Amino acid sequence: MTPDVRFLLLPLPDFTMLPFGGFIDKLRFSADNEDYSQQRHCGWQILGLKSGTVTSSSSVSVEVQVTPEQIRFADYDYLVVFGCRSARHAQQMASSYKALLKQAASFGVTLVTIDNACFMLAEAGLLKKNKVSVHWRHAQEFMAAYPDIEVRTEQLYCIDKKRISCSGGSAAIDLAVELLTRHCGRTRAMKGLADMISIKPRGQCIALESLDNETNAGRHVSCAIGLMRDLLQERKTTDELATMIGISRRQLDRLFKDEFSKTAHDYWHEMRLQHLHWRLVNSNHSLTILAEEIGIQDTSYLCKVFRKRFGQSPATLRHSNK
Structure with missing residues (x-):
């Protein structure tokens, strides 16, 4: 046959x-x-x-x-x-x-x-x-x-x-x-x-550090996350994001707090840092170029917030993964 x-x-x-x-x-x-x-x-x-x-x-x-x-x-x-x-x-x-x-x-x-x-x-x-x-x-x-x-x-x-x-x-x-x-x-x-493909009960959903778990997110939250990814390199504010979705900033934050226990701004900020972390390990591009990918021009500020989040500088992370 x-x-x-x-x-x-x-x-x-x-x-x-x-x-x-x-x-x-x-x-x-x-x-x-x-x-x-x-x-x-x-x-x-x-x-x-x-x-x-x-x-x-x-x-x-x-x-x-x-x-x-x-x-x-x-x-x-x-x-x-x-x-x-x-x-x-x-x-x-x-x-x-x-x-x-x-x-x-x-x-x-x-x-x-x-x-x-x-x-x-x-x-x-x-x-x-x-x-x-x-x-x-x-x-x-x-x-x-x-x-x-x-x-x-x-x-x-x-x-x-x-x-x-x-x-x-x-x-x-x-x-x-x-x-x-x-x-x-x-x-x-x-x-x-x-x-x-199995559907997990809500209480059994895995909480991912990378914030990629959107299984139970509502329509507005899913839309927001998609826009966050598409606009990763843009210097858009969370207020502008909420306007694009058609809801208020306060409502967007409430939805994110209900779903992820953090504001939309904090979620977006974490998404950018996680992206930078991954790119530092998996590429040889300069920090300046990678900073542009996440919409941040001040590399000194970026190094400061990166160290605060991950406990080491971008250079140290990259060196330790060579």
Whole structure:
């Protein structure tokens, strides 16, 4: 039996497990009529530049099943590239993977990027005139590196002809459902989804230090958080944010206090500092450039508030993570 759709899955070294595991498990659930993991209605193989294993950022390794010399690209519909922990690392790997990606594209295979794999395709010149969905944490860096590529931070994934991009995380499951729907129908695409996604009672929700838990946030709060991410580098005030949403500053603060026990201003401030912390560890850009990403021009002030929040200076943090 020939599958309705076939995928090549290409995890980059140091890839993140969540989107990879979510995507492949959704394929597995939809692959057959029961739950035997047989590749009847959709098929997949794990591709690598060479045989052996590829190790994820969590030190879990997966085995490469096929190399470029062992396959016919014309037999596949999608080549899905799973990004690694560092966008800079993804860019540096472009020269190693460029020939493989171009060969797949020449056979009409749709190239799919998950998380920061979009940096590698952009660096390889394979995203020209395409729209790209980029995780909000990487958006400013991507736009600075590739100003001619249109970025869609408001979308979990973006399907643009023969190029598809996904912001990563659990959004990879949403993308898998969409692609399976196109080839196998909605019913089969949704098969097993309820087993993959559980709804937690309110009292059991995990409180994340990074402030990314929005499961129970109301419509206004969710909208505010989305705008905070989009406007991370803008020097907008919380009053302006409330006006954009259509509520008062006092009402916005009350909603945030109910949900996160802090004001909207404090939430936004923490989001900026968390972004800076992550970028210091995962990039080599100067503090001046990173400060611009979060809308702060005074680096002396930034160092002061950063030290107060994390107990060390930005320079010390970066040095300790080299």
